[in-house]
Amino acid sequence: GDSVTQMEGPVTLSEEAFLTINCTYTATGYPSLFWYVQYPGEGLQLLLKATKADDKGSNKGFEATYRKETTSFHLEKGSVQVSDSAVYFCALHGSGNTGKLIFGQGTTLQVKP
Amino acid sequence: ETGVTQTPRHLVMGMTNKKSLKCEQHLGHNAMYWYKQSAKKPLELMFVYSLEERVENNSVPSRFSPECPNSSHLFLHLHTLQPEDSALYLCASSRDIQGAGGETQYFGPGTRLLVL
Numbered sequence: 001g002d003s004v005t006q007m008e009g010p011v012t013l014s015e016e017a018f019l020t021i022n023c024t025y026t027a028t029g030y031p032s033l034f035w036y037v038q039y040p041g042e043g044l045q046l047l048l049k050a051t052k053a054d055d056k057g058s059n060k061g062f063e064a065t066y067r068k069e070t071t072s073f074h075l076e077k078g079s080v081q082v083s084d085s086a087v088y089f090c091a092l093h094g095s096g097n098t099g100k101l102i103f104g105q106g107t108t109l110q111v112k113p
Numbered sequence: 114e115t116g117v118t119q120t121p122r123h124l125v126m127g128m129t130n131k132k133s134l135k136c137e138q139h140l141g142h143n144a145m146y147w148y149k150q151s152a153k154k155p156l157e158l159m160f161v162y163s164l165e166e167r168v169e170n171n172s173v174p175s176r177f178s179p180e181c182p183n184s185s186h187l188f189l190h191l192h193t194l195q196p197e198d199s200a201l202y203l204c205a206s207s208r209d210i211q212g213a214g215g216e217t218q219y220f221g222p223g224t225r226l227l228v229l
Binding site: 036041042044045046049089101102104105106 | 117119153154155156158161169203205217218219220221222223
């Protein structure tokens with residue numbers, strides 16, 4: 001079945017460092033891909049998404065490119081801030097129309113001043 | 114601002130109790146979802162409702178009983194839970210059930226449940 005694998009956390013960076021969180025997926029067909037972020041004490045918020053191969057999603061300085069050849073959707077940011085500290089979830093929506101999102105296990109990011 | 118609210122935010126219950134979680138969305142969406150978030154595990158989809166009809170039941174034990182009286186409200190009724198059911202329960206909504214285009218799901222803040 002469909003699945004999403006994220007790099008294990010936690011990831012600890014200093015402010016202004018470059019961020020990469022790896023995400024790879026297994027799915028049949030052409031899934032839509034998402035990154036969600038969960039700040040402490042809150043629910044998940046959509047960060048960015050891409051619906052077809054080679055699409056680049058971007059928001060708040062974060063970017064991710066849908067790479068079908070490597071089945072990946074890695075999240076990047078050039079310069080992280082303390083306020084980016086959160087848990088990041090990669091997810092896919094595959095074939096079918098039951099609204100089912102498949103999530104990775106989440107990666108905790110901690111940014112230190 | 115997500116437009117999805119959940120109550121209560123925290124709940125402690127014994128294994129013989131009966132309680133209900135409530136979710137309300139103010140976004141005019143047609144689809145609503147319950148997820149379970151346990152420590153160190155991926156989010157698990159529990160139930161999906163579209164226009165008040167259940168369209169997905171992900172092999173969830175019968176001690177969890179959902180109810181969707183209208184497209185704005187979703188409940189999760191709990192009875193005779195086990196300690197391993199302790200988790201964060203998240204509600205979400207979307208304009209419609211996700212098709213190939215990738216509808217965005219909007220999440221509430223969750224209810225932190227502890228079963229003693």
